[in-house]
Amino acid sequence: MPTSMLTNRQHPNRVIAQALLLCLALALSLDSVISVQAQSNPLRQTDTPLNIAHRGASAYAPEHTAAAYRMAIEMGAPFIEPDLQMTRDGVLIALHDPTLERTTNVATLFPQRYRRVQRGAKAVRQWFAYDFSLAEIKQLDAGSWLSEAYAGERILTLDEVIALAQGKADIMPELKYPDRYLAQGLDMAQAFWHVLERHRLTRGEHGPQVVVQSFHFDTLVRLRQQFQSSLPQVFLVYGDSAAPWLSDEGLARVATIADALGPSKLLIEADPTLVSRSHQQGLAVIPYTFASPHRATDAALIREMQTALCLWQVDGLFTNNPDLFGQVGPCRDESNAPVATP
Ligand code: G3P
Ligand code: CA
Numbered sequence: 001m002p003t004s005m006l007t008n009r010q011h012p013n014r015v016i017a018q019a020l021l022l023c024l025a026l027a028l029s030l031d032s033v034i035s036v037q038a039q040s041n042p043l044r045q046t047d048t049p050l051n052i053a054h055r056g057a058s059a060y061a062p063e064h065t066a067a068a069y070r071m072a073i074e075m076g077a078p079f080i081e082p083d084l085q086m087t088r089d090g091v092l093i094a095l096h097d098p099t100l101e102r103t104t105n106v107a108t109l110f111p112q113r114y115r116r117v118q119r120g121a122k123a124v125r126q127w128f129a130y131d132f133s134l135a136e137i138k139q140l141d142a143g144s145w146l147s148e149a150y151a152g153e154r155i156l157t158l159d160e161v162i163a164l165a166q167g168k169a170d171i172m173p174e175l176k177y178p179d180r181y182l183a184q185g186l187d188m189a190q191a192f193w194h195v196l197e198r199h200r201l202t203r204g205e206h207g208p209q210v211v212v213q214s215f216h217f218d219t220l221v222r223l224r225q226q227f228q229s230s231l232p233q234v235f236l237v238y239g240d241s242a243a244p245w246l247s248d249e250g251l252a253r254v255a256t257i258a259d260a261l262g263p264s265k266l267l268i269e270a271d272p273t274l275v276s277r278s279h280q281q282g283l284a285v286i287p288y289t290f291a292s293p294h295r296a297t298d299a300a301l302i303r304e305m306q307t308a309l310c311l312w313q314v315d316g317l318f319t320n321n322p323d324l325f326g327q328v329g330p331c332r333d334e335s336n337a338p339v340a341t342p
Pocket of ligand 2: 083
């Protein structure tokens with residue numbers, strides 16, 4: 001018998017009671033859908049949030065060098081984060097900026113190999129990684145700019161980062177500016193995938209687990225569609241350009257291609273509901289960057305991390321100070337109550 005016929009003959013109170021029961025059942029099933037999503041998303045971390053060493057332990061050692069990555073691993077970071085750029089001969093290297101002059105002695109070793117770039121009213125000299133072969137880049141000192149104690153540190157290839165992490169930590173590489181490299185005839189996504197295939201890391205079979213990040217949505221789409229990647233993905237957003245992605249509709253679109261949203265922490269400060277709204281879409285939330293001594297003392301940074309983990313309830317965070325992450329007390333401890341704003 002059709003349900004509608006049954007309903008029409010029932011007492012109104014019974015109909016109301018049944019409607020309430022139906023609502024309750026729907027709410028419970030929605031809860032279980034969210035909880036199944038949370039369980040099936042490897043980046044949703046309610047119990048052990050992810051301590052991701054941003055550019056290695058970069059508060060203490062020159063970013064992206066072996067010294068910074070090793071220090072992060074010794075500090076207990078389960079993940080190290082290499083940003084990826086490319087050399088002229090198509091090799092992926094761990095480097096944050098697309099240019100070499102901030103963190104190496106390129107201007108001394110190759111004084112003529114710059115491009116003039118207009119920055120507002122000023123023309124500046126910049127040494128782009130894609131203008132140098134790997135052999136040339138390997139001559140650069142990537143440590144002295146921070147401290148003479150690190151003189152001789154080299155820029156690492158992605159292969160070398162994988163070898164360094166092997167058996168000790170997982171990696172969260174970020175594909176930087178894939179569109180700019182494509183314009184130079186360099187296919188970053190393809191090169192990345194080939195490296196992972198060579199190391200048999202595409203299905204997490206061997207070596208470090210890989211979580212991919214990018215600000216470039218289409219590259220994350222491409223990894224899933226063209227390369228059939230099932231690796232966890234983090235879509236990074238910042239500033240005004242984030243706005244279209246932060247509505248419920250935008251987050252639902254992010255969830256079609258990523259397992260986590262990686263917002264600048266300023267975006268959560270501006271709207272802390274971003275975390276629960278992302279969770280509702282099945283996304284983990286991993287903000288960046290929690291760092292001293294640039295912005296905070298150690299104590300202030302620990303409080304800031306505590307607010308992110310306990311009040312905002314993010315699933316992990318990128319930090320230059322992975323040692324301090326471990327000093328955030330348990331969120332359920334009342335003596336450790338989070339502060340309202342970091
Ligand atoms: O990848 C997360 C965070 O590192 C993004 O900012 O500029 O430090 O790579 P950036
Ligand atoms: Ca990064």
